[in-house]
Amino acid sequence: MKEITSTQNPYIKELVLLKDKSRARKKSGLFLIEGTREIDLALKGGYDLDTILFYAELFSEEQLHKLATAAIKRIEISKDVYQKLAHRDTTEGILAIAKPKLHALDSVILRTENPLILIAEAPEKPGNIGALLRTADAANVDLVIIANPKTDLYNPNIIRSSVGCVFTNQIATGTTTQIIQFLKDKQIPIYCAALQASVAYYTQDYTKPTALVVGTEATGLSQEWRDAATQNIIIPMQGEIDSMNVSVAAGILIFEAKRQRNFL
Template sequence: MKTISSSQNTYIKELVQLKDKSRKRRKTGTFLIEGKREISLAIKGNYELETILFYPELFSEKQLNNLTNQQINIIKISKETYQKLAYRDTTEGVLAVAKSKTNSLNNLTFKNKNPLILIAEAPEKPGNIGAILRTADAANVDAVIIANPKTDLYNPNVIRSSIGCLFTNQIATGNTTEIIAFLKSKNIKIYCAALQASVNYHSQDFKNSTAIVVGTEATGLSKEWLENATQNIIIPMQGEIDSMNVSVAAGILIFEAKRQRNFK
């Protein structure tokens, strides 16, 4: 087992870049995972791990052995080195370097005859993306698709805010045009959350193959989505504002679909 005690080590410097720079993540096809639960979920989600780094005063070798039995490069690191790599204030002493997935639409597979898909167009804030992924996991949707992504899916704050649900969902990314074409090729109905030409969401039948599409709070969905919708839907507001947080809206709509499907 290798030991690295200096935060100035060349490999550690590369991992810091991996944590901080999306360009580095794209170039190497790898990213950094922090925390026992998150690493466990990545393993369960069939992500390939390259290296595990641990600080033994926080995470023991016994815990390490219980985490995985895969043949992975293991590095013991010092407190200084760990603090250089750790993203969270409250932490568990273990990190992993994992290989990214392609997240291609062509890789999506649906076990259910009538899949339920959650689509978010151009979400920018990592916290919102993480919350959307948590909602998707809670509802056990068939897939999450991010249209025109503005934030790297493997941003450490996405992983943190999703509490590892990045790894438990089947996820794809693409531009709006190709996603709409994909949905139509699969005969999946498109329900867009929008203010214009909309009907109350609970009036619609979501039991067939369904994609629920949400946009940003600031600009909503693009014209292309609205023009290709099976139906625009709205959550009636009873206060002074006309919109809510995108992850909250997604949760309301997705769980209405699950209610109609008897949570199967």
């Protein structure tokens, strides 16, 4: 088994770039996963792992054999190398290099005639994207679509904040125009969280095919989404502010749909 002990090793320098730079991830077609749970979810989600790196004092070879097949390359790394690559303060001693999936709209498979879809337009903060994916997993939504994405899905902060749910959800990306056409082609009603021309979210029927669309806290949804909506909906606010965190808003809408569908 190969062993790397120096942080100046060229391969390790490449992995640091994978961790830190979206451009490096896109160019190489690889990304970094940290942690047992996240790697396990990636494997269950059908992701191909290229290499596993482990620090033997924190992660034993016995654990490694249970986690990965022999077909995956394995490299033992030193404490210094592990700390150079690890993103989290709480460490488990295990990292993996994986190949991303394609997230094109035309590759989407809706496995039910009555899908529940979550759409987020132009989310910028990795933490918010991760929280949205975690909420979507908790509700077992059929599809998450990111419109006009501002960051790549394999940003370590998204993987971390989603606790690996970036691997458990079916995710697609596209422009707002492309996504609206996709929904219209499949005759899926669109419910947009917006302040303008809205009704209370709980007055609508989500028991049929439903797309719930949320925007950023700063700017909300674009006019294109508001114009395309079957109905704009609002979460009534009782305090001084007129908006809440996007992942919280999405959770309220999603679980109202799940309640109506009697899945709770």
